[in-house]
Amino acid sequence: MTSIRLNTNEAWLYPEICEVIRLFLGDVEIREDAGETRITHIHECVSPGVWRESAESCLGRESVETKQTLSGGLEEKRQIKRAAKTAVFLLLSKALNRMPPWGSLTGIRPTRLIYEAMEKGMSAGEAEKWVMDEFYVSKEKASLLTEIIEMQKGFITPEENxxxxxxxxxxxxxxxxxxxxxxxxxxxxxxxxxxxxxxxxxxxxxxxxxxxxxxxxxxxxxxxxxxxxxxxxxxxxxxxxxxxxxxxxxxxxxxxxxxxxxxxxxxxxxxxxxxxxxxxxxxxxxxxxxxxxxxxxxxxxxxxxxxxxxxxxxxxxxxxxxxxxxxxxxxxxxxxxxxxxxxxxxxxxxxxxxxxxxxxxxxxxxxxxxxxxxxxxxxxxxxxxxxxxxxxxxxxxxxxxxxxxxxxxxxxxxxxxxxxxxxxxxxxxxxxxxxxxxxxxxxxxxxxxxxxxxxxxxxxxxxxxxxxxxxxxxxxxxxxxxxxxxx
Ligand code: SF4
Structure with missing residues (x-):
């Protein structure tokens, strides 16, 4: 695959999906109007409050559903983005039989996810498992994150002023x-x-x-x-x-x-x-x-x-x-x-x-x-x-x-x-x-x-x-x- 034709019905997700494709294919050419292999992403409502993100191509089809409050806020957008990326990630992972070490993570500091999970009440161990389940991060990388967080204790928040x-x-x-x-x-x-x-x-x-x-x-x-x-x-x-x-x-x-x-x-x-x-x-x-x-x-x-x-x-x-x-x-x-x-x-x-x-x-x-x-x-x-x-x-x-x-x-x-x-x-x-x-x-x-x-x-x-x-x-x-x- 040296060039990809990528189409989505949600233009704001285009760059995010490109990032996932590059996890597998490196600096490949991605265009909307031409390409050797076609990948299509579809964002659709399947029932009130339930969205489905599908990725399909000649390689197969993958879908991920999310439940939304329909508030249209930032959190909702974030969930849709994650689900769309996951669908494309699963499609390529299965088709190419590869699992990148950082899973579907792109464009985010991985430690931040662990901090966010811990703020929501998870222990370090639970947060480690969560990034593995949710983002397909390997066990090795997930434990690297928790080791780092352990080392940062006491330094992470600078003194006021x-x-x-x-x-x-x-x-x-x-x-x-x-x-x-x-x-x-x-x-x-x-x-x-x-x-x-x-x-x-x-x-x-x-x-x-x-x-x-x-x-x-x-x-x-x-x-x-x-x-x-x-x-x-x-x-x-x-x-x-x-x-x-x-x-x-x-x-x-x-x-x-x-x-x-x-x-x-x-x-x-x-x-x-x-x-x-x-x-x-x-x-x-x-x-x-x-x-x-x-x-x-x-x-x-x-x-x-x-x-x-x-x-x-x-x-x-x-x-x-x-x-x-x-x-x-x-x-x-x-x-x-x-x-x-x-x-x-x-x-x-x-x-x-x-x-x-x-x-x-x-x-x-x-x-x-x-x-x-x-x-x-x-x-x-x-x-x-x-x-x-x-x-x-x-x-x-x-x-x-x-x-x-x-x-x-x-x-x-x-x-x-x-x-x-x-x-x-x-x-x-x-x-x-x-x-x-x-x-x-x-x-x-x-x-x-x-x-x-x-x-x-x-x-x-x-x-x-x-x-x-x-x-x-x-x-x-x-x-x-x-x-x-x-x-
Ligand atoms: S900034 Fe660093 S990488 Fe760039 S030329 Fe200088 S030493 Fe090399």
């Missing part, structure tokens, strides 16, 4: 082949100075806003890009400004992701600025893969940077890894995991490679054809399971999880940490339980209105030059949103 802060530095030394971020190559560095000027201006003006609102910083996070790609002096100015503007945070993380951007001078400066947590990201310890993915550094550079960070006194280092990189086998990934567990960082984030359309890798694998094929879904699944087991044996526990589109094997990204080393920012941001003020090009402020349980977004423009020109407008955008928050 606090916010978390994200500062984006969107420059990198070279562009990784799988990158889909709006970060730019640093090139001759002509934009870094005006960028730092604009960013420090945004830090100062939003610090006034936070004071007016009576909010204090809980967790700060400097990401990118690669923050350590700019000069030591420039990064120090940003950190100095941020620490002065927003004092008293419980943690500060700086992504020093690319080992080729780390040296003793920068590490000492980060220590001086009271940065509590840094990331040194190997992604893989295979030099061949590093070359293929365009990282422009070697595995030896990663080891050197890691040991240097330890020598400079960092006692919380995170390492990011990617499973299912092009050309990598299970044994390559196992070797990477062995090295990481021996290094013993305080936290490890395991990603499943997501090949987004905007990445160079997507072009290489799909348009040009490449000799470095990505691992298949089964291999990716085995790699992710291996990571979980090896990290568990070494004392790391899963503490946050998110899924993205186009991930290898429809899997997940999981943050693991040793006891006492979970990153507050990551939990608050992923679970959407914190108010997140985000500064810099492409950064998205996600403001939580707890009473109404809604999140509103205020995105900054992605283009670096536009951001520099329009930084005051970005602050104003945030001011308008945050001033609504009177709770």
């Amino acid at each position: 606090t916010f978390d802060l994200y500062i984006g530095i969107p420059f990198c030394v070279t562009r990784c082949a799988y990158c889909s971020f709006a970060s730019g190559e640093i090139g001759n560095g002509r934009l870094t100075e005006p960028y730092v000027e604009a960013l420090t201006r945004e830090i100062r003006s939003t610090s006034h806003l936070m004071k007016e609102m009576g909010l204090t910083l809980r967790a700060g996070y400097v990401g990118g890009g690669t923050p350590t790609a700019i000069t030591c002096g420039q990064l120090e100015r940003v950190l100095d400004e941020a620490m002065t503007a927003f004092p008293g945070a419980r943690e500060w993380t700086v992504e020093a992701g690319r080992p080729d951007t780390i040296d003793s001078e920068k590490l000492r400066m980060l220590k001086r600025q009271a940065v509590s947590r840094i990331s040194v990201n190997p992604q893989t310890f295979s030099n061949e893969t590093l070359r293929v993915i365009g990282r422009a550094h070697t595995a030896e550079d990663t080891l050197k940077a890691y040991h240097l960070a330890r020598e400079e006194g960092f006692d919380h280092i995170n390492m990011d890894l990617i499973a299912a990189l092009p050309g990598e086998t299970y044994m390559d990934f196992e070797r990477t995991l062995k090295i990481v567990t021996e290094l013993n960082p305080e936290s490890v984030t395991v990603h499943s490679l997501a090949i987004k359309r905007s990445s160079k890798l997507h072009e290489r694998l799909t348009v040009e054809g490449s000799s470095h094929n990505q691992a298949n879904a089964e291999d990716a699944d085995n790699m992710i399971r291996l990571a979980r087991n090896m990290l568990k044996d070494g004392g790391w526990k899963p503490y946050y999880l998110y899924r993205q589109k186009y991930m290898a094997g429809n899997l997940e990204n999981v943050g693991y940490a040793k006891r006492g080393h979970a990153c507050l920012y990551n939990i608050g941001n992923m679970e959407e339980t914190a108010k997140v003020l985000a500064l810099g090009a492409g950064a998205i402020t996600k403001w939580l209105f707890p009473r109404e349980r809604r999140i509103e977004r205020a995105p900054n423009v992605k283009n670096i030059e536009e951001y520099i020109k329009r930084v005051d407008e970005m602050t104003e955008r945030k001011r308008r949103l945050i001033k609504e928050d009177t709770q």
Whole structure:
């Protein structure tokens, strides 16, 4: 099946159904007017208050019924959506004889479902069973969720009158082949100075806003890009400004992701600025893969940077890894995991490679054809399971999880940490339980209105030059949103 003709009599469900089809068929073409295989979804009323969602094609037919109060409210829509997705999911699962590990779940944070179920009075065990029965989530993934929720206890709800802060530095030394971020190559560095000027201006003006609102910083996070790609002096100015503007945070993380951007001078400066947590990201310890993915550094550079960070006194280092990189086998990934567990960082984030359309890798694998094929879904699944087991044996526990589109094997990204080393920012941001003020090009402020349980977004423009020109407008955008928050 390389193209699908999909029709539904409820247009608002079209994108949702496409997501389910992609769970099975990946980045397949889906159109209303043509396609090799036809799938039709029908939403119909079978008796007062009872709706039927049917999915049919030459592959078979599946139906799911829901009882409604006929209020037409959000909850009713949600149930119809779930039932429609389930019908299409069952149709494809039976026809292709496959059960994706996350079942029919798309577009929702899986932990949120567990939290919602527990709020309705279910125990963790009951909630685990409910996601398995209702959404066909595998036992393995369902227990991963309850383990995460156990780890998040005590951190999930930030203290009142606090916010978390994200500062984006969107420059990198070279562009990784799988990158889909709006970060730019640093090139001759002509934009870094005006960028730092604009960013420090945004830090100062939003610090006034936070004071007016009576909010204090809980967790700060400097990401990118690669923050350590700019000069030591420039990064120090940003950190100095941020620490002065927003004092008293419980943690500060700086992504020093690319080992080729780390040296003793920068590490000492980060220590001086009271940065509590840094990331040194190997992604893989295979030099061949590093070359293929365009990282422009070697595995030896990663080891050197890691040991240097330890020598400079960092006692919380995170390492990011990617499973299912092009050309990598299970044994390559196992070797990477062995090295990481021996290094013993305080936290490890395991990603499943997501090949987004905007990445160079997507072009290489799909348009040009490449000799470095990505691992298949089964291999990716085995790699992710291996990571979980090896990290568990070494004392790391899963503490946050998110899924993205186009991930290898429809899997997940999981943050693991040793006891006492979970990153507050990551939990608050992923679970959407914190108010997140985000500064810099492409950064998205996600403001939580707890009473109404809604999140509103205020995105900054992605283009670096536009951001520099329009930084005051970005602050104003945030001011308008945050001033609504009177709770
Ligand atoms: S380091 Fe991260 S942001 Fe920079 S190019 Fe690579 S994936 Fe993109």
